[in-house]
Amino acid sequence: MKDSGAASDQRAAVEVTKDRNGIEQVVLRNPRGASAKISLHGGQALSWRTERGEELLFTSTKAIFKPPHAVRGGIPICFPQFGNRGLLEQHGFARNRIWVIDDNPPPLKPSDSHGKVYVDLLLKPSEEDLKIWPHSFEFRLRVSLTADGNLALLSRIRNINCKPFSFSIAYHTYFAISDISEVRIEGLETLDYLDNLCQRERFTEQGDALTFESEIDRVYLSSSDKIAIFDHERKRTFVIHKEGLPDVVVWNPWERKSKSMADFGDEEYKHMLCVDGAAIEKPITLKPGEEWTGRLELSLVHSS
Incomplete structure (x- = not known):
C-alpha cells in the first residue's frame, strides 16, 4: 500500500478503517x-467523491454490508463468471469474499503509479x-485515485493451476445519476x-445514443x-476508459424489478445506471503460469 507521488504532501493519504461489521475499508484521498x-x-469500491465531496457512485439505502451478501452498489467485481452457470452463485464469488491488503505486490510500470x-x-x-470452482488463482487488484481525481x-x-482455466469478468459499476430519463450513453x-x-x-x-424508458439488461x-455517459440535468459526463475488457454491460432494473429486490429501494432505479467494462462473450483462458491484465479508469467531465 503506497502513497505514491505525494509522500511529502500530508493531504494525500491512505487510511485503513473498519465498517460497523468490523470489515476493513481503505480510504484514499x-x-x-x-x-x-x-x-x-x-475488494469493492463503495465511494468515489470529487474534491467538492460530490458522490459519483450509487449505493442502495437498503444495501447489506455483511457477507455472504454482495453489496448493492459501488463497483462489485464479478468473477469468475458473469450471470448464472453451474454451481457458482450469480456473478461468481469474488464480490462476496474477504480480500486482503497485498503488502508485497509485483512491481508495476512507473506510468501506472505516478502521482x-x-x-x-x-x-x-x-x-x-475450490470445491465449486476447482482452479487455483491469484487475483491482484490495484485501486487508485489519480491526481485529477480519476478512479x-x-x-x-x-493461473497457478497445473491446467488451463477460463473465466469471465465484469466491473459492475453503479453510477449515481440525476434521473434515468435524463441520461444517454x-x-x-x-x-x-x-x-x-x-x-x-x-x-x-440502431440508435445514435442509448436512452432509457424501461428495464434494460444487455451485453454490448x-x-x-x-464510453461516455451524459447526465444532462447535472451537466456532467462520466467517461469510461477500459483495456482488456471488450464488452459493456448496461443494466437498469426499472420499476417492477426494483420492487422485487430486497436490497434495493422501490424508486432507486431512477438514480442509478450500471455500465460495466467486461469480458463476457469470449471467456478468457489462461494456461498454467499465465496472467491476464484488465484495466478500467473512470473520469468525470463537467459541462457548462
Whole structure:
C-alpha cells in the first residue's frame, strides 16, 4: 500500500478503517481532496467523491454490508463468471469474499503509479471456493485515485493451476445519476448486443445514443475502449476508459424489478445506471503460469 507521488504532501493519504461489521475499508484521498473508499468485502469500491465531496457512485439505502451478501452498489467485481452457470452463485464469488491488503505486490510500470494514491488487494481461493470452482488463482487488484481525481482499477489474474482455466469478468459499476430519463450513453452505436431480457438473443444497436424508458439488461460486444455517459440535468459526463475488457454491460432494473429486490429501494432505479467494462462473450483462458491484465479508469467531465 503506497502513497505514491505525494509522500511529502500530508493531504494525500491512505487510511485503513473498519465498517460497523468490523470489515476493513481503505480510504484514499488525493492532494486536491477527492476520495475513494474500498471495502475488503469483495475488494469493492463503495465511494468515489470529487474534491467538492460530490458522490459519483450509487449505493442502495437498503444495501447489506455483511457477507455472504454482495453489496448493492459501488463497483462489485464479478468473477469468475458473469450471470448464472453451474454451481457458482450469480456473478461468481469474488464480490462476496474477504480480500486482503497485498503488502508485497509485483512491481508495476512507473506510468501506472505516478502521482496516484493507491492500495493493492489480493484474493486467493479458499478450500470452499475450490470445491465449486476447482482452479487455483491469484487475483491482484490495484485501486487508485489519480491526481485529477480519476478512479482506476487494475486487475491481474494469474493461473497457478497445473491446467488451463477460463473465466469471465465484469466491473459492475453503479453510477449515481440525476434521473434515468435524463441520461444517454454514447459509444455503443452500431454494436451487436445480447439481450438478457430476450434469452440472450443477439441484436444490433440502431440508435445514435442509448436512452432509457424501461428495464434494460444487455451485453454490448466488442466495443471501443471509451464510453461516455451524459447526465444532462447535472451537466456532467462520466467517461469510461477500459483495456482488456471488450464488452459493456448496461443494466437498469426499472420499476417492477426494483420492487422485487430486497436490497434495493422501490424508486432507486431512477438514480442509478450500471455500465460495466467486461469480458463476457469470449471467456478468457489462461494456461498454467499465465496472467491476464484488465484495466478500467473512470473520469468525470463537467459541462457548462
